[in-house]
Amino acid sequence: MASYYFPLTIKDAMYIFNGDRFLDFIDTKKFKNDVAAEFDVSEEVNKLEFADYYSSLKKSYSAETIDFIFFENIFYSHLKNIYVDQILGHPNLQIDFFKEKVKKLIDKINIKDTIPAALHSYMSEDGFYLMDSLNISSINTTFIAGYDYNTEKGSVTSARFLFVEVVPKKIQGVDYFIAGIELDFTKNLVLTMIKNITELKKENNVTPTTTHQLHKTVVNKVLYTLGISLKEIDVKDDRKGMYDFCKYLDNALLEDLRTEVKSRTSKPIRASVDKLNKSLFTDDKSLNGIDKSDLNKKIQALLLSYYIEYNIKPTELVKKAKKQKLVGYPTRIKFTSNKSSRSSTQSSNSKQPVSASDMFHSLYFSFEQALELDNWSISWFTDYLFTDEEKTDVIQTTIYSTSKQFRVVFRPTRALNKEIIHYVIDQINSYR
Template identity: 40%
Template sequence: MKTTLNHEENIQYFYAGFLFEEYVDFNLFKETVIKAGFNVNDKENINDIYEHIVNNEDWSHKKTLDKIYFESILYSHLKNVYVHTFNKLSIELFKQNIDKILRELKTDSNVSTNFQRQMNKDGFYLMDALNVTVPGSTFISGLDYVEKHGEIQKARLLLVQTIKNAENKNKYFIAGIEFNFIEKTCLIMIRNIPKIKEPDENSSDYNRSVSSLYNYVKSRIIKKIVGNITVINRDNDRESMYKICKELDEKLLKDVRQEVNDKSYKTVVDSVAQYMKKLYSVNERPGSHDREGLVRNIQSLLLSNYINNKFDAKQLVKKAKKLNLVGYTTKLKFKGNNANTGSTRSSSSKHPVSASDMFHSLYINFEGAKELEHWGISWFTDTKFTDEKDINVIQTTIYSTSKHFKIVFLPKNPLNEEIINYVVKQLNKQRSLVPVNE
């Protein structure tokens, strides 16, 4: 690694942000840097890009690069997204609370004093400068604010904990946190790191799973910054997720379901009546409710057969896009009114569950359900619906418990700020969020 000198500032520059790089898609990072106006076409790693810009550009341009690095870490691979809301909070009080957190973390962060002085409540980027290798070290590597028309709309930060992986190598376990002051939402975004090694007797304790880091951030960071977060109403959340899922299915299959019903209903009803006569004596025949249920089940199976013979998965996806649906369901686990549960899933993110036989065989139970424990949805990435032919999707699984509302983004490809916030906003539209202290 080279040592470079910025003559304007008369300070030596060392790039040290190697442990952050696994959180960044380099090609996307480089593309963004080029779009920002920097000539780095021949650079092959983040180190080289930083050293080129520090050596050849005005020092003030480094902040632009720092912001790109910060956002690349925050929005690319932190795919376990926990959603909370909070009550109204002034920016002044927010910054005061941030200042307290920074002072607490500096005590045992193992960050050098020189960089600690740069960690202040008004914002900083230190991802390229920090190489903290002491296991258990916990620190904030970046903090910034997003303003519009002179008003702060968002605050974002990266909380980092140094851990050891199964190969005994130092790694960063990162939680990205975004506070949206307009919508009063707080996102905690974490990447899963498998097989984190237990701390040895000479190391400070650290978190070893997504859930444990989430709980740490929630209790040690979020509550200290925003005070009270909104209570999670599991039953309402599950019911609202069911409503979204059912609405997507009904809109996608409305005309097909109506066509099958129009062409077959009378025949099915007459056939069921004939079956009843042949199978049961007059006193044994099921009542009208059971007969209606049987008719609906047969109708559902006929619909499944009709869809399988008339449509392939891609045609249904194209139809969903043409209807301007946000996406389509790919899996679900539901709980019915009679406490029975059912679950089904499609073969991939590009196959709506509505095309599967299992979904239609369970449809009557699903139709009578009242909540979803978890479900999968593929979202169209063309969120503004500018191109009907663009049917690219991004798949998520949504989990609802009494402790959290969690969205897991499933693709290996990097995410971006727009799609994360779009999905959160679409789901929050349907959720019942009561501003009660937790």
């Protein structure tokens, strides 16, 4: 288990689970499996309704550990829109100084009439997990539901905050709009993880109803209060980095096939281009050397498309990527060419590389000359430690790069986990 300080938690004889609004953000089966990895829970308890099950756990086992598991399941299961920001400046990270900033944040956001006064004493700068005790329905109430931190040699190295805003639905009732905020001061990184909630009603001009708006709220209300400033997004560098990443994966997967097609077709293609040039153009208007070379490359790319279609199944490309220990393979690309034209192509699903698509190869010459990659999708092997060459299970992400944000969206409906999220973000950031 992680070495986070165990925060305050509620456990008493009158305890009642009150965290139903958070259940939309976890996978209960995964939660129970995570609990079972720590404690020997009877089958009788496992069959209880979740509220009774959770109450029984807290009465029988370490309440702090149970709440920690609940916290991480909310944090890393379905908050799949991840905004990645780099820290420019931060407060003094010595433990006492940092906790003073956190106390200021708690006083500003949590200590209010819409939060039960009986819970205020638990909301400590030392940390707390109160997701199971907070059932807030007052519209536009914001609060921190859980917070913990980690230290090394007297300084805070990381901290996590579960930020919630109560937002009205368009029809009736309210929803929790949640952002998991992870601060990594070692990597100077902020991850803001949000689940996209539909059918929210904008009560006033400040009510966030989109992930972009909630991310902005986090920056203004949480990070600013903590004294954390962010680097400006360098969209040109980000898009160049994503292009380099995508190009690397494409080359690693197809370089040998391109070499084979080129060695077997370069002479006849060159002869055909010369013949077509003479057939279509007069001597004073014939193709110049650069245009003939470009036409050669375009024809080779199209021939590679047919070569793959007739000889290699998409599943074989996936197995090849896994055998080569690639992190995954691109499934969709949207790019701007050096002639400022925009193009995009994609595979039929997350289990097929975009290189299995004939459209990709028809656009390959433009992609090779591209200036930047606006957004793209990649399927990642979940066996990222490469323990089993036959295991080709993947999860798909789409990466968006704009002048205002850098965002990674995890596409699968299944619950994620902390390890795969951190792995994916680390791999992507290595190219930024």
